[in-house]
Amino acid sequence: MKNLVLSVLFCFTSSYLQAQCIDAQFKSFRQLAYEDVWIGGWSGGALEMTYRHQLTRNDALLGGAELGFVSWGNQLLFNVGYERRWHPGVRGWLSASTYLSNGFAFFTPDPLYVGGFGVRGGYSFLLGRKLALGFYTGVRYYASPGYADYSSINSYWDLPIEMHVHFGRRKSTPVAP
């Protein structure tokens, strides 16, 4: 199990390093609701490495691996999504994105599937030609259908609070990192 995870992360990390167009995202999850019950509280946290594939100056496809923990324990999610950017000034950009999550929770004897989706928006500040720092929030839903055999709570709505570190391309480009 650990070898599988390490291999997957290594493959993803390798491609990021070659592409030189990655985000490191630090996430804290505030709880909004579980099943049909609205509550508050802290749900967990995660680190995601995301590759951005630029389509146009303002549009990009996202692909990332998110390692973190939530109420039921540790999990690895692979996120794919779409991002739209706006550039109101030269110091940074506004961004909105939506994504789908698929992955698994680390359980033994067998891992359990986890799926979900989310939307987020925020603002990123340029710190240099190849570096930017962004602050984002949004809403996300995730569930583990198999965990219903072990608990009466197997789905959550969270409010992620995220800090993104954007690493840009090596070559000079008019596109923000």
Next chain:
Amino acid sequence: MRYLFVCLLAFAVAVSCTHLGDPISDQDFVNDIYETPDYIRITEPGRDSFEKGLFFYPGALVDPFAYVSWLDSLVTVNPMLMVVVVKMPANLAVFNPGKAFALQDELPPANRWLLSGHSLGGAMACKAVDDNRDKAVAIILLAAYADDKDNLANWPHPVLSVSAEFDDLATAADLQAAEYLLPPPYRMASTADFPMPPGIQTFYYEIPGGNHAQFGNYGEQEGDGQATISAGEQQAVVIDIISQFINRL
């Protein structure tokens, strides 16, 4: 170098697997089981105030429902008892040892509160009590012992420490080495030693034939010894000895 070690440790924790218990659909609970993202509460049906409240911290990387089956039986034997299994971040009590006391306000009232835990959960229960010395009246440790930073030797309340003969993860030597951190020891050769003598003491009882993992229902655990009794038999002894302990409080 230190940062590298911390990063590797964090990564190792992040990819660690949680032991699942038996599917709840296979179990017939007698009492009310109320679950939130923070805890699982087990109470006699219809009861809303309690003589005692027992917080239970699961072992490291063990799903909290892996203990609910025998804790349900404990409530059946002690209907005035409310059991609250505390869910921990990443299923590691070390990340929030004081969580039990933070939950007290949102639970039904109980006259007295006890803390208990299995393995790392027990060690963190000791830590929670050390940090909040006047908020609990007893500690129950299952295959667990206090960390050397949490010296409860002068804590004015009793402790029950239940271990297992073939536990290779929390061994008799480990428990003995940490004895000085708890009130003076009183060893029980059998559960027939009850009623226990008065006074502030740590009551030690080792379950013959038991092991570490059978304090829960999550299967075998790597590094553990081989039990010669079933999980049901081991848990029946645990229920018996805990019931006798809490009834003397």
